[in-house]
Amino acid sequence: MDVVMTIAGSDSGGGAGIQADLKTFQELKVFGTSVITALTAQNTLGVDGIFPTTPEFVTQQLSSVFNDFDVKALKTGMLFSADIIERVAGEIQNKEVQVVVDPVMIAKGGASLLQQEAVEALKTKLLPIATVLTPNIPEAEVITGMTIKTQSDIQAAAECILEKGLQCVVMKGGHLENDEFATDTVFLANGSSFKMQSKRIHTKHTHGTGCTFSAAITAFLGRGFSLQEAIVEGKKFVQLAIEHPLNLGHGHGPTNHFAYQTYQDYEVTVSEA
């Protein structure tokens, strides 16, 4: 069985972070390992507290897993501090592993999951060794310092991000104001690009969508899918997870990780960007 890893924060509410990642890995039939960067006391209503792991203990978890397993692909989610980012980058830079970076910054309720001074470390230490970055529009704005409103802004921001040396960037359109579609645009370092369009679901149950999407891409990469196939199939996984909500909690509820196996009925539309 293919082994993958998530390096992220724990969500006690089970809808995002490590918990969303491991559920996604399980559903997609890969063996999930985990390195926990922080505990969060969290539910569907928001984040009540954050207890970061020491950077030394992040390194220890990474060593324990890498010393024993052949990890095919990994994702990073909440990394919290520059120190943790430097430890993670230092441990993975010489490994033969595909790296999905979800640049988690702010939770839906507004809590900060990445210290402001850590953005520089993310840009200079992690992006150069990433296979793929999956920013939403506000995250892409922080990383590039650009304002992103139009499709040509998206392209300019993606080109700026690709200059850091990674292979691919998926600009997620979940936050764009379009009533009909949720459109993500994928840009590759070789100059090609494509759009993935799915039906926008009108629901408040979108806690952990970004984590679930990046975990699904990681799982498919771990199984040996090509980068493009992994991204398109990852989009299908998250679409089905949003489309069939579980209606749990009193706020922004979690997505449904079981949906992909239960309803194989959705096709993501892929077209030229």
Ligand SMILES: Nc1ncnc2c1ncn2[C@@H]1O[C@H](COP(=O)(O)OP(=O)(O)OP(=O)(O)O)[C@@H](O)[C@H]1O
């Ligand atoms: N309402 C929706 N209907 C369909 N797809 C959606 C919806 N909202 C987001 N998506 C899709 O879900 C994926 C995750 O995108 P999103 O922009 O929500 O990430 P995020 O903001 O990083 O998530 P999070 O808040 O968990 O960090 C993308 O493929 C996006 O297009």
Ligand SMILES: Cc1ncc(CO)c(N)n1
């Ligand atoms: C631990 C954690 N990681 C990521 C997110 C973003 O959804 C969250 N809310 N909590």
